[in-house]
Amino acid sequence: MAKIDLDKMLTKVKNTQWALSDIDWEAPGADLITEEQWPKLKEFMADLMWIEHVGARAFAAMAKKAPTDTLRELYTYFHAEEQRHANAEMALMKRWGMLDGDELPEPNINLRLVIEWLDRYSDEMPVYVLGTVVPMLEIALDGALCKFLLDTVDDPVCHQAFEKINDDESRHLGVGFTVMEMQGHGATYIKMVEMAAQLMDPRLILGIASYFPLLNKMRDNVVAMGLSEEKLYECMRKFEKIGGRTEDGRRNVWFQIIKQHSRWVVDRDNRFYHAPVDAIVRLTGYIPRKALPAIPSWVRELTYKPTA
Amino acid sequence: MSKSTTTRKNPSATVLIVGAGFAGLGAAIRLQQAGIRDIVTLERADRVGGTWRDNNYPGAACDIPSNLYSYSFDQNPDWSRSFSGSEEILGYIQAMVERFGLQKYIRFNQNVTDLAFDDELGVWHATTEAGEVFSGRAAVMAQGPLSNAGFPDIPGIEDYQGHKIHSAAWDHDYDFRGKKVGVIGTGASAIQIIPELVKEAGKLTVFQRTPAWVMPRPDFETPDWQKTLFRKVPASQSALRKGLYLAHESMALAVIWDSPVTRMAERLGRWHLKRQVKDRWLRRQLTPDYRIGCKRILVSNDYYPALQQPNCKLITWPIARLSEHGIRTVEGIEHQFDAIVFATGFDVSHSGTPFPVRGSGGRLLADDWKRGAQAYKSINVAGYPNLFLTFGPNSGPGHNSALVYMESQIDYIVKGVKTILSRNLKALAVRDRAQQEYNEAIQQRLAKTNWNSGCKSWYLTEDGFNATMYPGFASQYANQMKELDLRDYSLVTA
Ligand SMILES: Cc1cc2nc3c(=O)[nH]c(=O)nc-3n(C[C@H](O)[C@H](O)[C@H](O)COP(=O)(O)OP(=O)(O)OC[C@H]3O[C@@H](n4cnc5c(N)ncnc54)[C@H](O)[C@@H]3O)c2cc1C
Numbered sequence: 001m002a003k004i005d006l007d008k009m010l011t012k013v014k015n016t017q018w019a020l021s022d023i024d025w026e027a028p029g030a031d032l033i034t035e036e037q038w039p040k041l042k043e044f045m046a047d048l049m050w051i052e053h054v055g056a057r058a059f060a061a062m063a064k065k066a067p068t069d070t071l072r073e074l075y076t077y078f079h080a081e082e083q084r085h086a087n088a089e090m091a092l093m094k095r096w097g098m099l100d101g102d103e104l105p106e107p108n109i110n111l112r113l114v115i116e117w118l119d120r121y122s123d124e125m126p127v128y129v130l131g132t133v134v135p136m137l138e139i140a141l142d143g144a145l146c147k148f149l150l151d152t153v154d155d156p157v158c159h160q161a162f163e164k165i166n167d168d169e170s171r172h173l174g175v176g177f178t179v180m181e182m183q184g185h186g187a188t189y190i191k192m193v194e195m196a197a198q199l200m201d202p203r204l205i206l207g208i209a210s211y212f213p214l215l216n217k218m219r220d221n222v223v224a225m226g227l228s229e230e231k232l233y234e235c236m237r238k239f240e241k242i243g244g245r246t247e248d249g250r251r252n253v254w255f256q257i258i259k260q261h262s263r264w265v266v267d268r269d270n271r272f273y274h275a276p277v278d279a280i281v282r283l284t285g286y287i288p289r290k291a292l293p294a295i296p297s298w299v300r301e302l303t304y305k306p307t308a
Numbered sequence: 309m310s311k312s313t314t315t316r317k318n319p320s321a322t323v324l325i326v327g328a329g330f331a332g333l334g335a336a337i338r339l340q341q342a343g344i345r346d347i348v349t350l351e352r353a354d355r356v357g358g359t360w361r362d363n364n365y366p367g368a369a370c371d372i373p374s375n376l377y378s379y380s381f382d383q384n385p386d387w388s389r390s391f392s393g394s395e396e397i398l399g400y401i402q403a404m405v406e407r408f409g410l411q412k413y414i415r416f417n418q419n420v421t422d423l424a425f426d427d428e429l430g431v432w433h434a435t436t437e438a439g440e441v442f443s444g445r446a447a448v449m450a451q452g453p454l455s456n457a458g459f460p461d462i463p464g465i466e467d468y469q470g471h472k473i474h475s476a477a478w479d480h481d482y483d484f485r486g487k488k489v490g491v492i493g494t495g496a497s498a499i500q501i502i503p504e505l506v507k508e509a510g511k512l513t514v515f516q517r518t519p520a521w522v523m524p525r526p527d528f529e530t531p532d533w534q535k536t537l538f539r540k541v542p543a544s545q546s547a548l549r550k551g552l553y554l555a556h557e558s559m560a561l562a563v564i565w566d567s568p569v570t571r572m573a574e575r576l577g578r579w580h581l582k583r584q585v586k587d588r589w590l591r592r593q594l595t596p597d598y599r600i601g602c603k604r605i606l607v608s609n610d611y612y613p614a615l616q617q618p619n620c621k622l623i624t625w626p627i628a629r630l631s632e633h634g635i636r637t638v639e640g641i642e643h644q645f646d647a648i649v650f651a652t653g654f655d656v657s658h659s660g661t662p663f664p665v666r667g668s669g670g671r672l673l674a675d676d677w678k679r680g681a682q683a684y685k686s687i688n689v690a691g692y693p694n695l696f697l698t699f700g701p702n703s704g705p706g707h708n709s710a711l712v713y714m715e716s717q718i719d720y721i722v723k724g725v726k727t728i729l730s731r732n733l734k735a736l737a738v739r740d741r742a743q744q745e746y747n748e749a750i751q752q753r754l755a756k757t758n759w760n761s762g763c764k765s766w767y768l769t770e771d772g773f774n775a776t777m778y779p780g781f782a783s784q785y786a787n788q789m790k791e792l793d794l795r796d797y798s799l800v801t802a
Contacts, residue, residue, distance in 0.1 A: 017628035020640040064597060069764070077638055080625040084640030119588065298589040307633075307642045308513075 004174050006070045013077050013171060018164050020084070020091055020306035023157065030095050032154040040225045041153070042098040046105035047218050048145055049089040053302060054114055055137055056082030058130045060298075061122035074175055081168045083301070088161045090304040095157065104302055109284050110217050112292055113210035119296040121203040128183045129198060132254035133211075135176030136239055136262055138169055143235035148227045177242050177249070184252030196253045213281040215265050216274065232266045316440045320431055322346035323725055324444030325413075326420050329358020330711060331698035332450035333401065334379060335718045337408045341381075342722045344729070348442050349410075350434060352419035356405055358452050360398040365478040365497065365651075366504035368394035371525070371607050372709040375545065376552040379711060382407070383545050385538030391527045391607075415442070423447060424666035425693065430734030430802055432694065446694045446725050451662055453699040454654040460492070464629035464636075471647035475501060476654065484508040487646040490635055492627070494520060498651035499606050503614040505649070512620045513643055515627060515635065519593065521577045521600045525607040553782070556708040560781050563601035563707040564757050574600045584612035593624045598763035601706060656766045656776075667692035668737070680773040684743040684796065685788055687720055693735035693800070694728060696721045701775045702750050704767065706759070708782040716789035723792040735800035742796035753779040 033041060056079050063075035093099050107115065122130065146162055146169075153159075198204055223229060239262060243255045250256070264273040322344055325332045328351035336347050355361055360368075370377045374387040374397070384400055392400075405411060419437040426433060432447035457476035459465055473479045475497040489509040491498055494516040506512050538545040562573035577600060585591045594612070615622050625637035634644035665673035668691050676682075676691060683689045686703035687696055698717050705713050728736050754760055754774045759767050767776040778785050 014628075017636070017638060018640070019628065019636045019642055021636075021642050077626055080638035083625070084638065087640050123592070296589055297587050301639075303641065305641070307644050 004178050006068075006074065006175065006178065009171065009175060010070055010074050010077075013074065013081075016167070018084075020088055022164075023088070023091075023160055023306075025091050025095050025157065025306070027157050029155045029157055033096050037152070038096070038098075041096070042093070043221055044145075044149070044225050045089055045093050045096075045098060047221055048141070048149070049086045049093070049105065049302075050107055050111050051137065051141060051145075051218070052082050052086040052089060053299070054111070054118060055134060055141075056080075056086065057115075057118045057298065058122060058134050061118070061125060062127050062130050062134070064123050065125075065127035067127065071175075071179065078172050078175070081172070085165045085168065086302055087304060088165060090302060091306070092158055092161060094304040096155075099304065104299070107295075107299075108217065109287055109289075110210065110214040110281065112289075112295075113284065113287075114214050115296065115299060116293065117207045117210045119298070121207060124203060125207070126198055128180075128252070128254050129204065131176065131179050131183065132243075132252065132258045135173055135180065135243070136258050138173055138176065139239045139242075140232065140235050141169065143238055144227065144231045145222060148222070148225075148231060152226070173242075180243055180252050180255055181246055181248040184246075184248040184250065184255065196257070209280070212277045213284055216277050217281050219265065219268075229266060229268065236262045236266050315435070318348070318440060318442050320443035320445065321348040322444060322729070323348070323446045323448060324432055324434055324442055325349040325448040325450055326423070326434065327351060327358065327450035327452055327455070328353075328356040328414050329360075329450065329452050329455070330379075330401065331452070331714050331718070332358075332448065333404060333410055334711075334714055335448050335450060335698070335721055336410050336413055337379075337381070337404070338718045338722050339725060340408065340410075342726060344722070344725055347413040348444060349414045350418040350420050350436060350442060351414055351416050352437075354416045356410075356414065357398045357401050358455060360394050360401060362455070362457075362476050363478075363497065364394045364398070364480075365475045365501050367500035367502075368497070369500060370397060371496065372556070373552050375549050376556065376709045377711055379404070380546075380549065380715060383538075383542065383549070385535050385542070385545060387530055389527060389529055391525065418442070420451070420663055422664050422666070423449070423695075424664075424670075425668060425695070427668055427735070430694065430800070446696065446721075446728055448696045448698065448721055449665075449700075450698045453656065453704070456655045456662060457653070458655060459650055460652040462492075462627060462630055464631055467632050468630040468634070468648065469632050470634070470645050473647060473649050475649065475651040482647060484647070486510040488644065489513070490515065490643060490645040490648045491651055492635075492648065493651035493653065494518075495651060495653055496604055496606055497653070499608045499611040501649060501651055502620070503608070503610040506614045506617050506620045510619060512617075513645070514615065514620065514622050515637075516593070516622060516624050517626070518598075518603075519596050520603060520606045521574070521596050522580060522594075522606045522608055522611060523573075523577055524580050525609050527609070553708070553712065557781050557783060559707040563605065564759075564779060566599060566758055566761065570600055570758065573605075581612065585616065587616075590616070590622065593622060599758050599761050601758035602761050602763040603765040603767070604706070653766065665692070665695075667695070668735075677775075680769055681775040682743065682747050684738040684746050685720070686778070687717055687789070688724075688738040688743075688797075690738050690740045690743045693737035694724075694733075696724060702747075702754075702778050703785070704777040705782060706777055712782045713778070713785055716786045720789045720792060727792065727794070731799060732802050733799050734802040735798075737798050737800070739796055739798055750779065 059075045059079035059082055063072050063079060066072035066075050146166060150159060150162055240259050244250045264270050268274060323339055325335055328349050332349055333356060336349055339347055369391050371391060373390050374392040378384055382404055388396060420434045421437050422435040424433050431443050431445055434442045457474055459474060471482060484505060485508050487509055488511045489505060490513045491502060492515045502514060561567050561569040581591055581594055585594060614620060623637060625639045628636045628638050631642055634642055636642045660674045671691050681701040683697060683701045686700040698714060703713055724736060757779050759777050760774055768774050
C-alpha cells in the first residue's frame with residue numbers, strides 16, 4: 001500500500017457508491033446457513049454490525065476534527081459507508097431470520113459503554129487517537145472477521161455483500177494509514193510527548209476503560225465461533241507492518257501505543273493484561289441496564305430496509 | 309452581434325437598463341427624478357419584480373426587516389409584519405411602478421443575450437432573444453445577482469421520475485397533502501419552505517450538506533397604531549429605519565470580522581439551537597462547524613421545531629445520486645419520494661457574465677474577469693465605458709439590507725449619466741489604475757474577514773477569491789459612492 005493522493009481518493013469514493021438495493025436480498029441461498037451455525041452466526045453478525053456502527057460514529061468524530069477539507073469530506077463519506085455496512089449486515093441478519101421483527105439486535109453491555117463514550121466524548125478527542133484506533137479495528141474486521149465469515153458461510157448473497165464492503169474497507173484503510181503517516185511526519189520529540197500526553201486526559205481514560213473490555217469480549221465471541229487466534233495475530237502483524245513501514249509512520253506515537261496494545265489483546269497468555277480486563281468484562285456484566293442512559297438517537301438510524 | 313436578418317433596431321435611448329427588479333426599477337425612479345426620462349428597461353419576464361416575482365414558495369419572506377428592506381425614497385407605512393412575505397414585497401414593487409409611472413419604460417419579454425459597446429458612436433447595444441436591438445448612451449446591468457436558478461448537477465438527476473420543483477420556480481398547482489417529499493438544501497430558502505411544507509406533506513425528508521447558523525427571528529405583526537403613526541408622521545418611520553439600519557450596521561462587527569461580538573453571536577446561535585433542540589445527536593447535526601458570518605446567517609424561529617415534527621426527518625448522509633424513485637444516500641438507503649424540492653440556490657457567476665458583454669474594441673468582460681470579477685467601486689469596469697453595474701463585484705452585503713447598497717449604486721449611476729449628458733461624453737471610462745488600486749485595497753481588507761476564514765461558500769470562487777462581498781460597513785460603502793471622482797476617469801467627448 002503506497003501513500004495515496006487523498007483528493008484522487010475522494011473522487012474515487014464518490015464514483016464507486018453502492019446501495020442496499022443493488023443487492024437482491026431475497027435471492028436463493030439463505031438456506032445454506034446450517035442449523036448448527038445459526039445461533040453463533042447470529043451473535044457474530046450482531047457484533048460485526050455493531051463494530052461497523054461504532055466505527056461509523058468514530059469517523060463522524062474524525063470529520064469534525066479533520067485538518068483539511070478533503071479529509072473532512074472523506075471522513076464524512078466513511079461515516080456513511082460504515083453505516084451502510086452495518087445496514088447491509090443487518091439486512092443479512094434479516095435474511096437469515098436473525099432479527100426479532102424489525103428490532104435492532106440488542107447491543108451488549110460493553111458495546112453500550114463504548115456507544116455512551118463515543119456519544120459523550122469522541123468529538124473532543126484529537127483526531128490522531130481515533131485515527132489510529134480505527135484502522136486497527138478495520139484491519140481486524142477486514143482481515144479476520146470478514147474473511148472468516150466468507151470461509152464459513154456459503155450463502156452467495158453474503159459473498160456479494162461482503163465483496164462490496166471489503167472494497168470500501170480497503171479504501172478506508174488506505175486513507176487511514178496515509179493519515180497515520182501524515183501525523184507522524186516531522187514529529188519532534190515535543191510533539192511526541194504531547195501526543196502521548198493525551199493519554200492522561202480523563203475522557204480518554206474513560207474511553208479506554210470501555211474499549212478494552214469490548215475487545216476482549218468480542219475476541220471471546222469470535223473465538224467461540226471458531227476463528228483461530230492465529231488469524232487475529234496475522235491481522236495485527238499486518239497492522240504493524242503497514243503502519244510501521246515508514247519512518248513517519250513509526251514516529252506516530254499512537255501507532256506505537258495501539259500496536260503494543262493490539263499485541264496484548266491477541267496474546268491470550270498475557271495474564272498481566274487479560275486478568276484485569278476480563279475481570280472488568282465480568283464486572284460490567286453486573287451493570288444494570290437501567291443504570292445506563294438511553295441509547296443515543298444516532299443508533300436508531302440503523303436499518304435493514306433498502307428503501308425508506 | 310446581430311446574427312439574424314430579422315433583427316429590429318430601436319432608436320437609441322439615453323439609458324438602457326437590463327432587468328426590472330428592485331435595482332432596475334430603483335434606477336429608473338432616481339433617473340426620472342433627476343430629469344432623465346429617456347429610459348428603456350429590458351425585462352425577460354412578463355412582469356416586474358425579479359427576486360420577489362420568482363421566489364414565491366410557501367414561507368418566502370425577507371430576512372431583513374421590511375422597514376429597511378425597502379427604498380428610503382419610497383417608504384411603505386403599511387408593512388403587515390416586521391419581515392414581510394414575498395407576495396407583499398412584490399405588491400410593494402408593483403405599487404412603486406404605478407406610483408412613479410415606470411410602465412412606459414419597460415419592454416417585457418426581452419431577454420438580453422448580448423450587450424456591446426460601439427466605440428464609434430459611444431452607444432451600448434443590447435440584443436435580445438426576440439431579435440431586437442435596443443441602444444442607449446449608458447447601460448445599467450441590473451439583471452440580479454440571484455436571478456438564474458437551475459436544477460443542481462447531482463448524478464442521476466435525469467433518472468428521477470417523480471415531480472421536481474425548484475424553490476425559485478414554485479409549482480403552485482402541486483398538491484403536497486399526504487405526499488412523501490424530499491427537500492435538498494438547508495439554506496435561506498429551505499429554512500423558510502420546510503416549516504410550511506411540514507404542515508402539508510405526509511412525510512418530509514430534509515437533506516443537509518452543511519448546517520448554517522440560525523438566529524432567532526424577531527418577527528411581529530405590525531400593530532395598527534404603528535401604521536397610523538407612520539402614515540401621519542413619516543419622520544417616525546424614518547427614525548425606525550435609521551434605528552434598524554444602525555442595529556444592522558453593528559452586526560457587521562459580528563458578521564464581517566472575527567471579534568468578541570462574533571463570539572457573542574455564535575453563543576446566541578448555540579443558545580437558540582439548544583433551546584429548540586433537545587436531542588444531542590440532532591443538535592450535533594445542526595451545529596455549524598465554521599465561524600459565524602462565513603456564510604449567510606439565517607433567521608428562523610420555526611425551522612428547528614419543524615425538523616422535529618413526527619413527519620419530518622433530517623438526513624445528513626451525503627447524497628450519492630438520484631434514482632428513478634428518489635435519493636440514494638451514502639449509507640446505502642434509497643429514500644423514495646413523490647416530489648423533490650430543490651432549495652439549492654442560484655447559479656452565481658464569480659468570473660463569467662450571464663450574457664456576453666463586449667466593451668471597447670470588442671473585449672469580452674468574461675475574459676477580463678477570468679481570474680475573478682473586478683470593478684471600480686463595484687460599479688464601473690475599465691474598458692467598458694458608460695456601463696454601470698448594480699450588485700457588481702464586491703458590493704454584497706453580509707449584514708445589512710441589499711437595498712441600502714443599491715441606493716448608493718443607483719445615485720452613483722445618476723451622477724454618472726448626468727456627467728455623460730452635461731459634458732456630452734462619448735465615453736466615461738474608469739481608468740485601469742484606479743480600478744487596480746481600488747481592488748488591491750479591497751482584497752487586502754477581505755483577507756481579514758470571516759468570509760475568507762476557510763469555509764466554502766457561494767461568496768468565493770473555486771480557488772477562494774472573494775469577488776462578492778464588500779468588506780466593511782454599509783455606511784463606508786455609501787461614503788465611497790457619494791462622490792464621482794472624475795480624476796479616476798478618462799473622458800472622451802462626443
Ligand atoms: C429568496 C430570497 C430572499 C432574499 N431576501 C433578502 C433579504 O431579506 N434582504 C436582502 O437584502 N436581500 C435579499 N435577497 C437578495 C435579493 O436578490 C436582493 O435583495 C434584490 O431583490 C435583488 O434585486 P435586483 O433587482 O438586483 O435583482 P432581481 O430582483 O433578481 O431582478 C433582476 C431582474 O432582471 C431580469 N433579468 C435577468 N437576466 C435578464 C436578461 N438577460 N435579460 C432581461 N432581463 C433579465 C430578471 O428577470 C429580474 O426581473 C433575497 C434573495 C432571494 C433569492
